[in-house]
Amino acid sequence: MKKNEVEKEVTVACAGSYKSKKARWNDWKWQIKNRINTLEEISKYVHLTKEEKKGLVLTERLAFAITPYFLSLIDPFDPNCPIRKQCIPTSNEGVATEFDYNDPCAEEKDSPVPGLVHRYPDRVLLLVTDECATYCRHCTRRRTTGHAKHVMTSKMLEKVIKYLTDNPAIRDVIVSGGDPLTLSDEKLEMILSSLKKVPTVEVIRIGTRVPIFLPMRISESLVTMLKKYNPVWMSIHINHSKEITADVKKALARLADAGIVTGSQTVLLKGINDTSEAMKKLCLEVMKNRVRPYYIYQCDPAIGTSHFRASIEKGIDIVSKLRGFISGYAVPTYVIDAPGGGGKIPISPKYVVEKQGKKWTLKNFRDKHYEYIET
Numbered sequence: 001m002k003k004n005e006v007e008k009e010v011t012v013a014c015a016g017s018y019k020s021k022k023a024r025w026n027d028w029k030w031q032i033k034n035r036i037n038t039l040e041e042i043s044k045y046v047h048l049t050k051e052e053k054k055g056l057v058l059t060e061r062l063a064f065a066i067t068p069y070f071l072s073l074i075d076p077f078d079p080n081c082p083i084r085k086q087c088i089p090t091s092n093e094g095v096a097t098e099f100d101y102n103d104p105c106a107e108e109k110d111s112p113v114p115g116l117v118h119r120y121p122d123r124v125l126l127l128v129t130d131e132c133a134t135y136c137r138h139c140t141r142r143r144t145t146g147h148a149k150h151v152m153t154s155k156m157l158e159k160v161i162k163y164l165t166d167n168p169a170i171r172d173v174i175v176s177g178g179d180p181l182t183l184s185d186e187k188l189e190m191i192l193s194s195l196k197k198v199p200t201v202e203v204i205r206i207g208t209r210v211p212i213f214l215p216m217r218i219s220e221s222l223v224t225m226l227k228k229y230n231p232v233w234m235s236i237h238i239n240h241s242k243e244i245t246a247d248v249k250k251a252l253a254r255l256a257d258a259g260i261v262t263g264s265q266t267v268l269l270k271g272i273n274d275t276s277e278a279m280k281k282l283c284l285e286v287m288k289n290r291v292r293p294y295y296i297y298q299c300d301p302a303i304g305t306s307h308f309r310a311s312i313e314k315g316i317d318i319v320s321k322l323r324g325f326i327s328g329y330a331v332p333t334y335v336i337d338a339p340g341g342g343g344k345i346p347i348s349p350k351y352v353v354e355k356q357g358k359k360w361t362l363k364n365f366r367d368k369h370y371e372y373i374e375t
């Protein structure tokens, strides 16, 4: 069979058989229920490499699932496809370096009650489920995601609410997981409404990748419910411009129209988005869709993810090629979430050359030096 014939066959098998069933295709629960999660199934749609086949055997230990929607974005013939590399494992996941951690951000040691991480003075992280729509191969919380062991029950939530009430300095709650948007509207509303009843909680943020993996989840009914709890902010994990499809644009517009403030969080991933061109394209595309590029994360040292880690020099270089060249609103902050629980530390190109008394020598984005005298 010639290459274009093979391509046609796989494309029809991958997209046609699902997409023809349009109504079901647009039903997020159908998408979740019909996720591709075995080597046999994925082999029907993607020409797997030897490394990918080995990686899929490893997923007996590590969660693996892809929504049919996200699968339809994969190039079945290109192992370097940025979508494919993020969700199909390779044998590299079996590699653990001596600097890898099971819990890289040491969340478990800062957990005063189950499901809650309290590290910063005025905000907490609330982990409400360990389920995700699709499992990212670079996931920091891979020690728990997809294990179907954790979901926030009303009993657990009572303890969380008590903790928040006893600690009035907490004004910002980040609802995360897993992915909180894999919960039903009812379950999610039960959590949000309980949080909203704590008078000192001013802002609720939702950390999610669902608008990318499952844009059909961002339904009218979901945003109508979320809107009741405004100010609601949403941090959306977006890694590549190829992820911003027409469906995703529609979902992002729906969120923005409902007054939900959105920001993007991007993980710097070797071979996926670690060039200034790829990152610039992503940041501009994100901004055009009314999402503020918020963070670029250095990839955390979770066990089995070393093949995704670009160097810090590379990260600094990328940011130096964004700042000044595109609007400041489109430039995210590059951070390292310090292993061991130190929190996010911003890493920036050096713009201050020297300080002599009241004279500051500064460097602009074109590498030209200027002086500022304090008076």
Ligand code: SF4
Pocket (backbone or CB within 6 Å): 131, 132, 133, 134, 135, 136, 138, 139, 140, 141, 142, 145, 177, 178, 179, 208, 209, 237
């Ligand atoms: S969506 Fe987030 S929590 Fe889920 S697998 Fe991806 S990185 Fe991990």
